[in-house]
Amino acid sequence: MKKILLVALLAACMVLTVFAGGAAEAPKTRLIYMTAGDVNMLALGQNVLGPGFQEKYPNVNVTTIHTGPGNAGSQMIFEKLQAEAAAGKKVGDVDVAMVHEIFMKWALEKDLLLSYAKQAETWKYVTSPFAKNALGINIEGYAIPMFHSQTALAYNPDKVKDPPKSYDELKEWVKKNPGKFGYNGIKGGASGVSFVMGWVLASTGKYQKYCITGPFDKAEVATWEPIYKEIKEFNKNVVITGGNVGTLDGLNRGEIWMGPVWVDMFFTNMNEGKLDPKTRMILLEPGMPGQPMHFVIPKNAPNPEMARKFIEYVTSPAVQAKEIVQRFNWYPGIDGSFLKGAIPQETYDKIYKDVTPADLSKKGQSYPLADYYSAMLESYEKWAQ
Amino acid sequence: MGPVNVERALKTGGRKVPPYIYLLFPAVTFMLLMYAWPFLASVGKSFIGPDGRLGLENYVKTAQLYARDVAFTFSVTVFNTLLTAAAAVILAVYFRMRQNGVSRLLAAVLKLPIFIPFVVVSQMMNSFLAPHGLLNVALAQLGLIDLEKPLQLFNFAGLSFGFVWKQIPFALLIVHGGFQMIDNSYIEAARSAGARLPRVVWRVLIPMNKSSILVALVLVYSSIVGTFTLPYMLIGGKVPTTITVDIAHRVGYFRDFGVANALGVCSYVLVLLTAAYYLRTKLREAR
Numbered sequence: 174m175k176k177i178l179l180v181a182l183l184a185a186c187m188v189l190t191v192f193a194g195g196a197a198e199a200p201k202t203r204l205i206y207m208t209a210g211d212v213n214m215l216a217l218g219q220n221v222l223g224p225g226f227q228e229k230y231p232n233v234n235v236t237t238i239h240t241g242p243g244n245a246g247s248q249m250i251f252e253k254l255q256a257e258a259a260a261g262k263k264v265g266d267v268d269v270a271m272v273h274e275i276f277m278k279w280a281l282e283k284d285l286l287l288s289y290a291k292q293a294e295t296w297k298y299v300t301s302p303f304a305k306n307a308l309g310i311n312i313e314g315y316a317i318p319m320f321h322s323q324t325a326l327a328y329n330p331d332k333v334k335d336p337p338k339s340y341d342e343l344k345e346w347v348k349k350n351p352g353k354f355g356y357n358g359i360k361g362g363a364s365g366v367s368f369v370m371g372w373v374l375a376s377t378g379k380y381q382k383y384c385i386t387g388p389f390d391k392a393e394v395a396t397w398e399p400i401y402k403e404i405k406e407f408n409k410n411v412v413i414t415g416g417n418v419g420t421l422d423g424l425n426r427g428e429i430w431m432g433p434v435w436v437d438m439f440f441t442n443m444n445e446g447k448l449d450p451k452t453r454m455i456l457l458e459p460g461m462p463g464q465p466m467h468f469v470i471p472k473n474a475p476n477p478e479m480a481r482k483f484i485e486y487v488t489s490p491a492v493q494a495k496e497i498v499q500r501f502n503w504y505p506g507i508d509g510s511f512l513k514g515a516i517p518q519e520t521y522d523k524i525y526k527d528v529t530p531a532d533l534s535k536k537g538q539s540y541p542l543a544d545y546y547s548a549m550l551e552s553y554e555k556w557a558q
Numbered sequence: 559m560g561p562v563n564v565e566r567a568l569k570t571g572g573r574k575v576p577p578y579i580y581l582l583f584p585a586v587t588f589m590l591l592m593y594a595w596p597f598l599a600s601v602g603k604s605f606i607g608p609d610g611r612l613g614l615e616n617y618v619k620t621a622q623l624y625a626r627d628v629a630f631t632f633s634v635t636v637f638n639t640l641l642t643a644a645a646a647v648i649l650a651v652y653f654r655m656r657q658n659g660v661s662r663l664l665a666a667v668l669k670l671p672i673f674i675p676f677v678v679v680s681q682m683m684n685s686f687l688a689p690h691g692l693l694n695v696a697l698a699q700l701g702l703i704d705l706e707k708p709l710q711l712f713n714f715a716g717l718s719f720g721f722v723w724k725q726i727p728f729a730l731l732i733v734h735g736g737f738q739m740i741d742n743s744y745i746e747a748a749r750s751a752g753a754r755l756p757r758v759v760w761r762v763l764i765p766m767n768k769s770s771i772l773v774a775l776v777l778v779y780s781s782i783v784g785t786f787t788l789p790y791m792l793i794g795g796k797v798p799t800t801i802t803v804d805i806a807h808r809v810g811y812f813r814d815f816g817v818a819n820a821l822g823v824c825s826y827v828l829v830l831l832t833a834a835y836y837l838r839t840k841l842r843e844a845r
Binding site for chain 1: 570599609622685688689690691708712790791792793794795796797799803804806807809810812813
């Protein structure tokens with residue numbers, strides 16, 4: 174008897190699954206969203222943007238694919254698109270990609286991208302110069318930034334009453350306060366990398382050539398030796414922390430009084446109670462690098478229309494305010510003024526208190542062009558260590 | 559006796575390939591595909607320069623920029639392997655000779671770190687060893703140090719502390735198992751012949767347990783060479799740092815697999831040194 178019951182139950186289950194499967198078989202569009210960046214970008218796609226968009230468009234299924242942090246992550250996306258183009262694949266696999274600035278140069282040179290941005294509903298909110306120019310390349314129409322992240326100098330106002338305002342003043346300050354400035358070198362995360370790049374840009378005064386116009390000139394590299402020797406001297410009086418988070422932890426525990434940090438991590442740590450809320454920030458003269466990350470649509474995207482809708486969704490003031498600014502603490506990809514009503518005034522005041530929109534546009538630098546970027550990193554290993 | 563297939567016997571030189579050899583096929587293929595091939599590919603690619611030509615460029619750059627890091631990795635590894643082995647042997651002797659409630663409890667507690675992943679250990683050490691971390695604050699409370707001038711442990715010392723903390727239990731597990739196999743009668747015989755404890759350990763326990771100590775040494779050594787998280791999180795941006803951090807840097811920032819592979823080859827050489835020694839000893843034992 175028991176056996177018969179069991180068999181009947183199994184049969185019922187099978188029948189049910191078949192029917193249930195059949196009922197849910199309505200054709201779903203699969204939207205492939207490929208993202209570079211740290212694991213938080215994967216979390217953002219998987220847990221926030223994908224589900225949010227699916228709620229709005231129930232017949233779409235967003236699949237997030239993560240390639241990895243830094244330019245290397247963007248390069249993987251580029252290699253994928255380039256391989257598809259080389260193979261003459263008319264319909265590719267990727268619908269939307271989230272990439273770093275350097276990707277724009279690579280992809281536009283190979284003509285891999287769709288000019289979609291100006292047709293997007295949210296293009297009217299985009300005012301950032303980063304959306305028009307990436308590392309010296311005109312990208313207008315091919316990209317909409319999802320967010321902007323910036324490095325700045327964080328400091329403990331109890332110990333530092335009058336923070337240095339420029340790299341030159343910082344050098345003096347460190348001499349007077351040995352062991353109280355900390356950064357993570359160049360192997361422990363990108364806030365240290367930004368700090369070093371900003372230093373080289375400040376010392377050479379060649380921001381335009383290195384970051385905007387180019388071209389790469391190998392002879393320039395040799396002229397940097399004294400600059401890196403100066404960094405080597407500087408390093409004798411500073412603490413090398415254990416990473417981006419290491420600098421923030423050091424500030425929080427009072428081990429160091431000052432250090433370069435990513436603004437978004439600064440606020441995230443503060444919101445999570447891992448950083449003293451008194452801690453302040455300043456953007457050094459003449460500037461420190463930051464970067465947006467851009468939405469692009471490949472030319473051979475299987476669902477370009479849906480891809481654009483996805484981008485419109487993420488760059489809408491509501492999502493920008495709630496997810497990009499409030500949840501992840503980045504600066505918005507669209508103009509901050511459109512968010513004013515959408516986020517609480519205190520949040521708005523908080524994120525723009527120390528580093529104002531004016532500071533951002535004046536002192537928010539781009540990263541150097543790829544060749545200069547690599548040369549600056551390697552020069553550090555050669556001369557500053 | 560059945561009819562002999564002369565032709566076949568001639569081909570195989572009279573020997574027959576036993577059919578069970580074919581059973582090895584899946585395992586061997588897997589090993590070749592998943593281990594031997596990546597290993598050889600990595601060694602091969604380390605000799606291909608950025609321009610795609612065969613050469614030593616990657617090694618030249620490695621020598622220029624990372625020689626100090628290779629030396630640092632080697633010294634960290636050797637120091638910690640020896641320290642771990644010594645501590646594991648001492649603890650194992652204690653657990654072997656004193657079998658009571660306290661030692662059993664200690665042995666159980668000491669097994670815990672084996673189950674804690676390295677990344678968790680790293681995060682733990684990060685806040686424990688920091689200049690204003692738990693350790694320094696505790697020492698300052700006891701009046702042993704001045705918190706304005708705390709112990710700086712994000713260096714060789716701190717790294718060693720982390721490695722030893724994580725590796726001793728693992729080595730202990732292996733070594734202790736070996737000691738348990740030694741019959742009490744040997745120890746009693748040595749004792750009744752007048753040997754004191756150190757002598758019993760040195761002349762009886764350790765020689766009889768040589769092979770498991772050796773296994774522990776080799777495993778701990780190769781695991782330390784290959785560890786990324788602990789050095790990355792403790793001393794990531796410092797100079798010198800370990801090979802693994804440099805590999806991550808070359809790949810993450812430059813996508814430079816050439817130099818990364820050359821650095822990889824350096825670590826293979828470090829590991830092969832012990833592997834060769836281990837194999838030789840094993841072969842000698844087998845003879």
